[in-house]
Amino acid sequence: MDISYNWLNQYVDHDWPPEDLAERLTMAGLEVETVSPLGQSLDGVVVGEVTAVREHPNADRLVLCDVHLGDGAPAQIACGASNVAAGQKVPVATVGTTLSLPDPDTPEARQELTVEARELRGEASEGMICAEDELGLSDDHSGIMVLDDDAPVGTPFPEYLDDHDLPATDAVLDIDLTPNRPDATSHLGVARDVAALADNALRTPPVDLPSPGGTVAEEITVDVRDEAGCPRYVALVVRGVNVTESPLWLRRRLTAIGLQPRNHVVDVTNFVLHECGQPLHAFDLDAIADDTIVVRRTDDETSFTTLDDEERELPADTLLICDAEAPVAVAGVMGGANSEVSSDTTDVLIESAYFDPSTIRRTAKALDLQTDSSYRFERGVDRDGQAWAAARAARLIAELGGGTVVPGMVDEHSTPPPTKTVALRPDRLTQVLGTDVATSEATRLLDAIGFNVEAGEDALHCTVPTWRPDVSIEEDLIEEVARLYGYDQIPEPERVPVPSRTPRQPPVETLERQTRGLLKGLGYREIYTNSMLREDRAERFNVPPAGGDRAPVVETKNPISEEMAALRPRLLPGALEVMQHNRNHGQEALRVFEFGHVFRRAADPDDPVVPGYSEHPALLIALSGPHAPTGWDVEPRAADIFDLKGTVETFLEDLRVPDLQLRPRDEDAAAADETTPVTQHHIDVATADTPLGTVARVREDVATDFDLDTPIFVAEFNWAALVEAARAERHRNYEPVSRFPVVDRDLAVLVHSDQPVGPLQDTIRDAGAPLLRRVDVFDTYAGEGIEENAKSVAFTLRFGADRTLTDEEVDAQIDTIVERLEGDHGARLRQQ
Secondary structure, eight states, X not given: OEEEHHHHHTTOOOOOOHHHHHHHHHHTTOEEEEEEEEXXXXXXXXXXXXXXXXXXXXXSSOEEEEEEOSSSSOEEEEEOOTTOOTTOEEEEEOTTOEEEEEXXXXXXXXXXXXXXXXXXXXXXXXXXXXXXXXXXXXXXXXXXXXXXXTOOTXXXXXXXXXXXXXXXXXXXXXEEOOTTOGGGSSHHHHHHHHHHHHTOOOOOOOOOOOOBBHHHHHHXXXXXXXXXXXXXXXXXXXXXXXXXXXXXXXXXXXXXXXXXXOOHHHHHHHHHHXXXXXXXXXXXXXXXXXGXXXXXXXXXXXXXXXXXXXXXXXXXXXXXXXOSSSEEEETTTEEBGGGOOOTTOOOEEEEEEEOOHHHHHHHHHHHTOOOHHHHHHHHOOOTTOHHHHHHHHHHHHHHHHTOEEOSSBEEETOOOOOOOEEEEOHHXXXXXXXXXXXXXXXXXXXXXXXXXXXXXXXSEEEEOOTTOTTOOXXXXXXXXXXXXXXXXXXXXXXXXXXXXXOOOOOHHHHHHHHHHHHHHHTTOEXXXXXXXXXXXXXXXXXXXXXXXXXOOOOXXXXXXXXXXXXXXXXXXXXXXXXXXXXXXXXXXXXXXXXXXXXXXXXXXXXXXXXXXXXXXXXXXXXXXXXXXXXXXXXXXXXXOHHHHHHHHHHHHHHTTOTTEEEEEOXXXXXXXXXXXXXXXXXXXEEETTEEEEEEEEEOHHHHHHTTOOSOEEEEEEEHHHHHHHHHTTOOOOOOOOOSSOOEEEEEEEEEETTOOHHHHHHHHHHHHTTTEEEEEEEEEEOSTTSOTTEEEEEEEEEEOOSSOOOHHHHHHHHHHHHHHHHHHHOOEEOOO
16 A cells, blocks of 8 residues: 655654654554655746747747746747747756656656757757656646746746645555555555654644435435445535546546546545545546436346446345346445546535445455455444544545535435443553553554544553444454564563473474485475466366365455466476476476375364365475486486385484385276376375385376476375374384394395385295394396296395394294295296
8 A cells, every 4th residue: 555755754753764764663563565756846936927929930839928037037948849838837847957767669668858948940048847757747748837826936946846735756665465454545544553653743634514304315225125235325416517627636646546537526536535544436426317226236247337347247145236127336445437536527426434344355356357446345444433534535526626515415324333342451451561561651652643532440441432343352462562662672671581491392293304314314395386276177186196086176256366266186296397497497307295284074073173175285396307316426317106115214214113014005096096197107105004205206298297207106195194103103213233244145036027125025024024124125126037928026034033043043034934925926046
């Protein structure tokens, strides 16, 4: 939200330059993101008087003006403006003045020009009579700027502007408001905080509030049929208006905050909105059928053309402002093209209403249309500020356009909001802030921002103003005192109590930190991706990594864009986008991991946060590219699924997951479960009967969709299940190094070529217990000397005990292992 420094200063005195003010506001809870200077110094520009105008002898589009500048003889200045005339008071840039002028090729850009004495078509010109845009006062270049008749000749132009409350320079403070501060969506709202910080009085413009009823109530009918959506509707009428261009002061106020002036009626409604935070709308009264306003909701979908000439489809239950025949505005969002104020308008109906925030928010989201009005209504405007804003606007419209305010006021459902009083105990204030804030100071600060404070026996009884719907409990008042008193004034305590016991981290955090450290040590980089995806991409990846039933994707309501229409069912699509980005920027070796939440619709969840939906933490590890950097002693090869499998085994062993099992999946059976697979060659990871995740290769066609032309390998885990499995084995047992020798034996067996090696290892471990300490695969072979459809697998076996083993004992264990391999897997001992 933009706040003009000069405009703000109309309501409160302070002596802080823009940068200091921004710092103080930020420390008080109104975070100022940027401070943007506006305008130029205008040194060298003075007030001049045109004493004579004559034709230029050598140019049809130029005239020569004699301009009196205060001292000496008049200066001759060539001018091309059509509105220049003798007797005018005008701003003149004297010789040597540097101005920042609009660039004729790029109007939004500016270029510097130093005024020089020069000849134009053979005639001397000693200065420049300026238009408003050349002085940086507005975008108007229709002619030179004509000043008041009483403007003192020779006065520096910046002084003239200051005397008319139009400083040459300004600054715009861009404030990033939090949703709980609707009161600060205006210059007066921000000025309240400045008044408290500067300990100065707030100057609110005086407004004579009309009484309900009167002539206007006899001429205008307002029928509110939805009191929940529109608890209050105020209407005033100004007749006999001459719709004209706004004066310079008003145009400067609006352009400073990025608004384009249109005419004085529309400009006044925008001015009052940004002055006090109450949105207004001006209707051409002649366009309102039967002089009747009806506030109602739509029964069905309705087409309506808004002020921006866009035909919009309004969903059923949209709150509308209608006349006796048809809609004329979308309540709280935007008016209609059929009732807008134009140059032909003479009678103006001013609407000032309070609309239910949730109703306006729902409408703005449905139409994908946010306006200055909806922004404020969504957050909650002052529940009692409608009459003041309407009366302020009516008076300004009449003053600037020569109209007459019709006596009285239509005020439908004007029941005042209930008074809310919150107690603030000084002792509690001291306890929470950790410093002693004087009761008188707390009272001053709260009073400065509109609270009515009355001292009680044990507490301050604070009546909450209607523009602060966010304040409801004592802690809210403490926060108000703290931010205005100054967090930097709260001293650090001399002593801080330290608990006798160091709090223990939950296992999930401990294991997550442990896993992060291990994966980073193995060369993986952590990534963080968006939890929202395009809906088609979410559907594409909506396949559980471990197979099983598909569930519908979780769609987001009112998504910001199509790219955020659904919540991710897996971490994989985000990781592929990261890998694509890095590959496009020349990175070949990709090693990434991510912790994040994934989402599904759950038909029968055990304990859902949101019924019908499931959310659980997940871990993804992915790699692609060469297995190691190129070096003089390293011949790089492409990483494969076994590199990732090794990483998985390493980190799972580090977490001490018990009964770890890695099993190749039957791809034919998997295909029956996965109707749109995105990975293949799965290795399922489990402990006992609990699945933990999978290791797999991303299908080539999926990788191609992300412009990835090298194999991508990915491991995905249900982190919650993995943590639960690891928690059971958190203790460590120390075993001393054995004093007795170990016995190593090699064993080679012939098995069917489709036989996985993992089950063979499990059988060897089981048959070799308790003497077998370790079993590793050191060779696989198929080809010459091996029968067709068979392969040879060679193992290294290490035996040991707390004594010296004999050859007979080891031979007996080998025989047992061979028998079990033959019985369970059809393996035969290889003889050569």
